[in-house]
Each structure stands twice: as structure tokens, then as C-alpha cells.
Amino acid sequence: MTTAILVSILMTLVAASTPILLAALGELVTEKAGVLNLGVEGMMLCGAVAGFAVAFSTGSTMLGLLAAMVAGMATAMVFAVLTLSLTANQVATGLALTIFGIGASSLIGAGFVGRTITRLGPVFPAALSEHPWLRAVFGHDIVVYLSLALVLGVSLFLRRTRPGLILRAVGENDASAHAIGYPVIAIRYAAIAFGGALAGLGGAYFSLALTPMWADGLTAGRGWIALALVVFAAWRPGRLLLGAYLFGAVMTLELQAKAAGITWLAPELLAMTPYLATVAVLTMMSLGRRSGRLNAPACLGKPFSAS
């Protein structure tokens, strides 16, 4: 196997991992604030269609990415109003949000089927990525670098900053956070908005970078993988990065193995590896901790009302 092929596989792997990394990172912050939003797939689709529509209409992929974040955020706000202000059940509302997102994106996107746009290109000049190994470092588009920066940013925010500490407090014990004067509902609104924006961005990565087109159900279930990934990562950004690239690697290598004619390894087995790994990690975590609560935020999914 030549260097060029190895690098090419690596590039595919990174590209496949990036949207699930983004969506999962947003969901991680949302869950850290104690809110379980199962509508990731729906928010991704809304972001994907909005990003494509704007990029197609204006000719600017950057504006498309921005619009995708706004659309993801707007979709998330529907969820926030229902669950925070009206204290609806988070699980049911999240599932409804996914179904809503599938339908809404299909309706909005009906006029954009079969249209094409210019793919989101590498951010650095081509001269930097002539050598294969340099391409592996400098050959990506802006969203890839942004996703890595966001992992670092979220990690520092949660562990090293005061607002991060407050956000975690809200997720761990909303009543206490409220009692010492923190605006629990407002903080959760912000966390949900952040989660929506990143899910929208992840969705737009499909319609602007991976497969620059709009078609119904474009994300094909990646939102659910993102949800599993948060649990796999035990709500830690660093481990989330690792997990996202592991998922991406398995998705890519499964196809590479088939293309290379490797038949002794059943592709079905490879395809189920990430999920087996999730189960294994969950098992190990629950064995390792006496509390057995897997590091999940204590107030995850519980409604809060200030009265």
C-alpha cells in the first residue's frame, strides 16, 4: 500500500468522522447542562437543508455554514421552549423533533433536489498539500479544523472556566444551582442552542462538503451515532474526539476491506464494532465505579421548574 493511498484513506476517515464529532460535541454540552435532546438527527437535517439552500442561493459555502448553525439553533429552540418553558417530557419531545426535522427538511428541500454547488474546499493553498503527508495535515476544509478547535475549546470551557463550572453544576444538581442564584433555565437554553448550532453545522457538512447536494434524509442516521458517541465518551470531550475518529475509522475501513477483496473478515462484524465498543465501554465504566452511574450528569433528562 503506497503512502498516497494511506493518506487518501486517512482523509476519508477524517471527513467521515467530522460531522458526528460536531453533532456529538454539541449534544455533550447540552447533556452536561442536564438536558437530553434526542432530536440530533432532526437538527442535523434542518442544518443540512438550510446550509445547502443558502449556499446554492448566494454561492457562498461560508454563508451556508452560518445558515446551517442558525437553522440548527432555531430547531433546537423549538425543543427548548417545549421542554424548559413548558416542561414537556424530554425524551418524547426529542424524538418528535427528529421526526419534525425529517419532514421539515424534506419540505424545504423539495425545490433543491438535483441542484449542485461547489464543494467546500481545503482551507490552505494547494502548494502546502502537494506531498501526501503534508496533505494529511493541511489538506482539510475549514470545518475539520474548526471541529478540532471546538473540542479543545469545550474541554477547556467545561473544566477550566467558571461558566463551565456553573453549566456542570446546573446539570449535576439543578435545585442547588437555582438555590444559590444561577438562572438554570437560561443556562439550559444556551446549552441547547449551542447543541443545535453544532448539530446544524454537522448536518451541513454532508450537504456542503461530503456530498454537495440536497436529497431527503441526507444524514442517514448519523445523528443517532452521535447520541451513542456521547455515552461512549462518558461525557468527556477528549474521549469524544477519540470515539468519533474510531467510528469514522470503522465506517471507512469496512468499505476499504470490501474494496480490497478481504473476505475472511465479515463486513457485518466490522460494521457492528462501534456499537460493540459502546457496550463494552459502558460495561467497563459501570464495573469501575461503585456508584455505577457512568459519569452521566445527575439531572440528565429531568424537568426543572423554578417554582
Next chain:
Amino acid sequence: MTSIITRRRFNFGAGASAAALPLLGTGARAQAPLGVGFIYVGPIGDHGWTWTHDQGRLALEKEYGAKIKTSFIEKVAEGPDAARAIRQLAQAGNQLIFTTSFGFMNPTIQVAKQFPKLKFEHATGYQRAENVATYNARFYEGRAVIGTIAGHMSKSGQAGYIASFPIPEVVMGINAFTLAARKVNPNFRTKVIWASTWYDPAKEADAAKALIDQGCDIITQHTDSAAALQAAEQRGVFAFGQASDMKAFAPKAHLTAIVDDWSGYYIKRVKEVMDGSWKSGDVWHGIKDGMVKIAPYNDAVTPAARAAADEVTKGIVAGTLHPFTGELKDQKGEVRLKAGETASDAVLSKMDWYVDGVQA
């Protein structure tokens, strides 16, 4: 006139105008439009399989105008639940109902029994009844044409084939493609990736990339999106469109496409219902009848490849060339077709073996 009934949109136009008709009918006897219903497995927006069937429906409207009223339900899951959707169209007053996916076979038969006066048409199935006809297209004829082009255009002698599920229709496409390519280049090989889905654009694109990484310089697919073509365009290799002309997605890579055209059949069958001559039957049309078409060639297709592809098309139309002509052996060396023998429809519709050159 159209009424659309989907999972996300409800349009009661059909019911409203039908209810209004008896009131109008007291004075001048208005001719009620013939109701024609369609059940789609995917979204119309797939730009592939379902889209081509909807193009057929639109052709019907253009042809017959106010004489018919079409309606459709899209994104209907295959299996038992489809019966509900078909029954809905039957009860809405449609006299002819097209169910356009293999998995609608049993539900179609079941509902047809309950509505013996209505006519049903099931695409790609094999069960028929007095009021249920079947129809299908000989996609493998198109595969033979693009296989010929692939044989001429591939420098590495390796094509990548992104396939959905190993059902006979897909298997015969892979074989027809490979046989045609090997007629041009005896060492030609086809690498198959089973995507295990009809529709997952990102996975289809990644599969194309994996195949290109492994040395394939020409990509074809039996899945529904244009994602593989986009990947081919990005990597600078050639590809073919599937179900519809996909040139817009990959102006340089798109050599040609196998285009499904159902409009001729739909127009004919509606006419037969109108004049009362409709009969159940089984239709399997190909290039000759215009159900399978080859999209215009890309400028990149060399004169030699064009000539050879045209030759294959002509031979198929004239009946002098059958893509499956013996002697044909499967990969275990077993003779499947004797010398000079051509594959019967029965052999084709049960195909579960690969010819030499296929890596599946």
C-alpha cells in the same frame, strides 16, 4: 389535477372534488376523471428510482390532462404496512394503482383481492392476478452498454461497483456489466462493495472513494443517490449515472447514464383502462421499447467506445445480441449457459451466481 397524500402533507383536493361531482352531475353529465394512484417507496426527491416513476406520472398528466386525476403516496415502507397506503388510494376512488417497488408485492395482491373492480400494476414483482399486472425494465441491457464503454475507457482495467443488496436484479446488472467489459478487455475486473442500503449518500461516496483508492478508475452503482458520481468527479475518474441522467452532479465524470423511462408504459396502460381493453399480464421491456434509455455520451467518451456502445445498443434492439449468451460459466466453473444459448427470463430472474472477473 393532482392530489398529494404523503406522510407530511395532506391534500384533500381529491375527496373534495369527488364529493362535488354528484351535485354538478344533475344538469350536464360531466365525465368523471379517471383516478390513477401511485405508491412510491422513496421520496420523489431521491433523483433516482422514485423520481423516475414520478416523471412517468407527470407524463400521464401531460398526456391526458383533465381526463385523469393522479395521486401518490411517497415514502411508503415495504412490507405489511404498505397495504394500508394502497387501500387508502383504492378507497379514494382510483381505478388504476401502480405500486412501484418489489416489496409491495404481497400487499398489492392482498388489496387487489378486496377491490376486484380496480386494476393494479406492480413493478418488478412476479405475482399476478386477474386485476394485478406486473411490469419491469431490462436494466441489464443498459448495464451491457455501459460495461462496453467501461471496457474501452478504463486504463487500469478495474471498475468499482457500489451495489445495494444481492438480489437477482442487482446480480444480473453486475454480471452484464462485467461480461460486456470483458468482451473489450478480457482481463477486466469489477470490484463490488455491498453498501447494504439503497440510500445513504455519504456511505455511497465513501464506498466510491475506497474503490478508487484500490485502483478502480471507473465507478458505477446500483444505489439511489448521485453521491458516487460526485466522489468520482472529485477524484478525477469516470462514472455512470443510475436511473436518471446525473450529468449535473458530475459534468466531467458522468460518461452516460442508464435512464428508466416509465412514461410510455403508463400512458399505454391508462389508455387501456379508459377504453376497457386492460388485461393483466407481465411486461419486461428494455431498450427496444424505450423503457431503458442511454443518456447522451460525455465528450470524453472516445470514438471507439461510442461506436462499440452504439453497436451493442443496436444489437440489443435488433435482437441479434443478448447480454447473456453462452457459453457462460460461473466462478466455480459450472456451465450456466451452453454455447450459443441465451439466458431465458426464468434464468435471469433467479440469478445468484457471478461470472469471472467479479470480485464480490
